[in-house]
Amino acid sequence: MSRWEPNARGRLEQAALELYSERGYEQTTVAEIAKRAGLTERTFFRYFPDKREVLFAGAGTLQELFVDTVTEAPVAAAPIDAVAAALDAAAAQFQGRFDRVRRRQAVIAANAELQERELIKFASLSTALSDTLRRRGVGEPAASLTAEAGIAVFKIAFERWVEQSGDQDFAHLIRESLAELKAVATGA
């Protein structure tokens, strides 16, 4: 028998999401999160660098998925299409977890600090995407612009997906937004 309950990190994430949902992000102290997870405040900060990051554990995985998908796209694929493939792959990841994603998003939508953190995660995604495109031979500023445009499409499709009741396909919303971007960019 081990000395401690297993999965401390997961318990902290769970407790944080619950408390942020119940009483709001600002009204929750780290000590309370730790207590609900059966740990101390100090231990919380051993797993997460700050109070916000506990909501963004999945960001690293998502970024890897983006990078891998772009890397593995056909050499002949245009940059924007390689990025589109990555967005589709990401959509598939989210598809099954609608309820949890939505709860998390409601917490973020209610607090500006959390929105800042979300934005920097998107920015990091964009940078990673841009780097990957450059490794495929895309120049600047094309790589950065393609990455930013792709993330914009993702953000807007994601918003729309979360807002509605869950019947619309995320991947479909992404394709729609991408088509709209192409139309809009050419001055339609």
Add this chain to the structure above:
Amino acid sequence: MSRWEPNARGRLEQAALELYSERGYEQTTVAEIAKRAGLTERTFFRYFPDKREVLFAGAGTLQELFVDTVTEAPVAAAPIDAVAAALDAAAAQFQGRFDRVRRRQAVIAANAELQERELIKFASLSTALSDTLRRRGVGEPAASLTAEAGIAVFKIAFERWVEQSGDQDFAHLIRESLAELKAVATGA
């Protein structure tokens, strides 16, 4: 004779930029900023809601400029061209202040928290732009996508402008980036 030195807000902004430049954002305490401005910490927080915001005083003005320029664009102008006009107007605002802008940007580039704040300012700009476009009759998701794409162009042109020695025209970099976005979006 008035009871206090005038322009407390301006003195705080100046002191903050100096100190953030000299020893870095994290190594500077709000008490130090206030002291250099001849005020107390408490007064700092009466002018700025937090330690970061003191660097972003101009954001409101910039947003007004964006919104006004888009509002006044010819009715016949395509959404992306109305946004392009706003970017040009913004470029003109920055053009003369290269040194100060660059110093500020160096501070922001050195600290993740400040980057988060900058990102949420850009996001706010994007939302304002999107709202303005919708008021011009542009639908969704076209309005949001046009706004996001426009901000992406601005961000990337801005980066390039700040990185180089100041001889390249900001407005020119914006036009270049916008052209590149159009090319990239269509799958070039």
Add this chain to the structure above:
DNA sequence: CCTTTGATGTCAGTGACTGACATCGGTCCG
């Protein structure tokens, strides 16, 4: 059996930020 290791706890800080209240030139009104 003893040593080492790793996850956790304890404790004492620092600094951002807030609420409540005090201060005191300037201004305005009677």
Add this chain to the structure above:
DNA sequence: CGGACCGATGTCAGTCACTGACATCAAAGG
């Protein structure tokens, strides 16, 4: 003129996010 009021600032005490230093102790390994 004089007192009431106002608004920018100061003072003070408190909360909470976050950090560094050190202690604890079951488990793993020799």
